[in-house]
Amino acid sequence: MKLQSLIIATLFSATAFGQIEKDSLKEIEKVNILVKKKLIERKADRLIFDVDASIASQGMDAGETLANVPMLKVDENMGTISITGKSSVNVMINGKMLNLQGTALLNYLRSIRSENISKIEVITTPPSKYEAQGNSGLINIILKKNPNLGFSGNINTGFTQRTYFNGTTNGTLNYQTEKLSLSLKTSYIDGAKRSNERYTILGESKNYSESTRKDMWQDLTPSLNASYKINKNSEIGMEYIFGGEKNGMDILNTTKNIGSDLRETNLITNTFHREKSPTQTFSTYYDLKLDSLGKKLSFAGNFYKNNNDTEVNFSTLTLPENTIQDVRTLSKIKPQIFSVQGDLELPFSFGTIETGAKFNQFRNSADLKYLDFENNQYTIDNEKSSTFNYREENYAVYGSFAKSFGEHWETKAGLRYENTVVKSSVNNFSYGQFFPSAFVSYKAEKNMFSLSYSRRINRPSMSNLNPFRWYENPYSYSSGNPLLKPSYINNYELGYTYNNKFSTSIYYLKLKNAFGQVGFLDGISQTGDYLNYYNNNFYGANVSYTDTFFKFWETTISANASYQNSEVFNMNAETSNGTSVSYSINNTFILNKTKTVALFLNYDQSLPYKNVNSYFHNFSNLNSGIKVSLMEKQLQINTTVTNIFAQRWKGDKYYDDNSQHFNNYWDGRSFRLSVNYTFGNKKKFSKKNINFEEKDRAN
Numbered sequence: 001m002k003l004q005s006l007i008i009a010t011l012f013s014a015t016a017f018g019q020i021e022k023d024s025l026k027e028i029e030k031v032n033i034l035v036k037k038k039l040i041e042r043k044a045d046r047l048i049f050d051v052d053a054s055i056a057s058q059g060m061d062a063g064e065t066l067a068n069v070p071m072l073k074v075d076e077n078m079g080t081i082s083i084t085g086k087s088s089v090n091v092m093i094n095g096k097m098l099n100l101q102g103t104a105l106l107n108y109l110r111s112i113r114s115e116n117i118s119k120i121e122v123i124t125t126p127p128s129k130y131e132a133q134g135n136s137g138l139i140n141i142i143l144k145k146n147p148n149l150g151f152s153g154n155i156n157t158g159f160t161q162r163t164y165f166n167g168t169t170n171g172t173l174n175y176q177t178e179k180l181s182l183s184l185k186t187s188y189i190d191g192a193k194r195s196n197e198r199y200t201i202l203g204e205s206k207n208y209s210e211s212t213r214k215d216m217w218q219d220l221t222p223s224l225n226a227s228y229k230i231n232k233n234s235e236i237g238m239e240y241i242f243g244g245e246k247n248g249m250d251i252l253n254t255t256k257n258i259g260s261d262l263r264e265t266n267l268i269t270n271t272f273h274r275e276k277s278p279t280q281t282f283s284t285y286y287d288l289k290l291d292s293l294g295k296k297l298s299f300a301g302n303f304y305k306n307n308n309d310t311e312v313n314f315s316t317l318t319l320p321e322n323t324i325q326d327v328r329t330l331s332k333i334k335p336q337i338f339s340v341q342g343d344l345e346l347p348f349s350f351g352t353i354e355t356g357a358k359f360n361q362f363r364n365s366a367d368l369k370y371l372d373f374e375n376n377q378y379t380i381d382n383e384k385s386s387t388f389n390y391r392e393e394n395y396a397v398y399g400s401f402a403k404s405f406g407e408h409w410e411t412k413a414g415l416r417y418e419n420t421v422v423k424s425s426v427n428n429f430s431y432g433q434f435f436p437s438a439f440v441s442y443k444a445e446k447n448m449f450s451l452s453y454s455r456r457i458n459r460p461s462m463s464n465l466n467p468f469r470w471y472e473n474p475y476s477y478s479s480g481n482p483l484l485k486p487s488y489i490n491n492y493e494l495g496y497t498y499n500n501k502f503s504t505s506i507y508y509l510k511l512k513n514a515f516g517q518v519g520f521l522d523g524i525s526q527t528g529d530y531l532n533y534y535n536n537n538f539y540g541a542n543v544s545y546t547d548t549f550f551k552f553w554e555t556t557i558s559a560n561a562s563y564q565n566s567e568v569f570n571m572n573a574e575t576s577n578g579t580s581v582s583y584s585i586n587n588t589f590i591l592n593k594t595k596t597v598a599l600f601l602n603y604d605q606s607l608p609y610k611n612v613n614s615y616f617h618n619f620s621n622l623n624s625g626i627k628v629s630l631m632e633k634q635l636q637i638n639t640t641v642t643n644i645f646a647q648r649w650k651g652d653k654y655y656d657d658n659s660q661h662f663n664n665y666w667d668g669r670s671f672r673l674s675v676n677y678t679f680g681n682k683k684k685f686s687k688k689n690i691n692f693e694e695k696d697r698a699n
Helices: 002-016 021-034 062-066 102-110 693-698
Strands: 040-042 047-050 072-075 080-083 090-093 117-123 138-143 150-161 165-176 180-202 206-231 234-258 264-289 296-306 308-319 323-348 351-374 377-380 386-405 409-424 428-444 447-458 469-473 476-479 487-498 502-522 525-549 553-568 578-590 597-606 609-611 614-616 619-630 635-642 649-654 659-665 670-680
Touching (some): 062 102, 102 206, 264 469, 323 469
Parallel strands (some): 476 525
Antiparallel strands (some): 047 117, 180 206, 180 659, 264 296, 296 323, 386 409, 428 447, 447 487, 469 476, 502 525, 525 553, 553 578, 578 609, 597 619, 609 614, 614 649, 619 635, 635 670, 649 659
């Protein structure tokens, strides 16, 4: 501390004598280096990762940075971000939900540079302030505040070479005055990949199916974010995002069916799938500081609309009959979401009270037309066509209380109540549930202990509920189930952190009334439907260690192990208790004294494991690359090779009367080159993103 004070005093003296600002900034950077930051910090309800303290996270985008955080896994091929040992999570920026998913989310994260990120919070058991929807929790990316005024921005472009070429371009332009902040962001994706999927059902009859697919996507997503400080105590802001997404698939499927009478039928289907999905999202907020002690009142509103228009044409050759069936399906799906919320934060000397209320409405209308080609024209098959209307309203209130006891103890407890009313073409019902949460932590010198609990709900998405039959050929289809009920999750977690490097946690997760897709085979007809069909108990542990050796090598070692038991209902299946083990080793090596060139080598593996009635085979992944920073980190060049082993995803499902086996490859091996240039102010201003968690269920 004496050395730090001495350098700061020197800086003030230097300013007094009129030395140039650039030299002062360099001295400040030296102070930051001398004051060693905590890489990992655990609080009562979250694990905090300091990006500046991580060598591996320098010169990267936000998506790559998330992959360096212990317990997190980023799968670019699947478009998912998940907590190790658990399912995918939602992403927030500065405490507000990011309104993007899948490829669009990862492309957005590529436009955020790691040098603009302060910390990343992993919230495995979210407090009552947040939506009860979802299983694993939340990730909160905290951006650095920008004290500078004027223009700033960055341009990022890159390509990924799989079987086909993929290109991405992102651009951001920021403008800030003392009261007004503006940010215009545009991202563009254009690419394709090759997928190969094999699915086998072995029962009284046998079905062998293989699809080779070319997935294509094109997405232009401009967005505008604006905020204005009315006075020192109040601020208003808005965000508008337009998504011009276009997707397509060209599929060749071959299916061999051997009936119980040993009669063999072969199907060859060519499918042409084209989809337009323009979306509009508008969000607004108003924040009011009630006093100088931190009391704050906030209001937010959100609106989302999607006009999905899909055409699927398929032609099926049936052998040995040597007949051809041509079919066209036309679907229009129009989900729409509206939400409004208010939050009140009241810090007092005896503790902090938070309370609020929220209303959201989810509406969807869907129309599917199935047309057969007969007598040189398409005619509608009314039995296979359908319409579906759905409306859901959710009313929520919450309250929480947080208090610290001295320097060692930190506590927080809350309760959220949500009442849901559902009206659809086939079913009307309502239900209300309480969702409690509680957290406590103890800190003493280098040791940090935490204990947390929260109850969650997992509501079906629209694709789960929609009863449409999505046909692959005239005999095979998948559909949703409008009678699905939500599942409920109870999360318990005990965590420990030592010296901000070693972190471990043990958890118990009880999942009740869980749902998923189940496959059936009836003669030549292969179908898939969603059912509530199992309960699950998970007992697990996460361990991670991060450290720097010899000033040039940073490594993070993470591991997860879990044991599960389950029970099945609504169907007949063979269940068994199972264990799972996965681990990852991430290494970054600095190759020069100026720390502008780095090599990274990352490996992760999931050993074979069982869950409910499924068995998943071993899967491993090796990634490597080089990153270079030039022009005082304004120009950054990264090259990456992913899934070097070109692993396939394999698994088996066991039922009383059949077994099902899949063997898939989704073009995971790739080479990626990205170039990022930052101009103007080096730091982006911290923009406010609006909490809009319900939007995920529109998919």
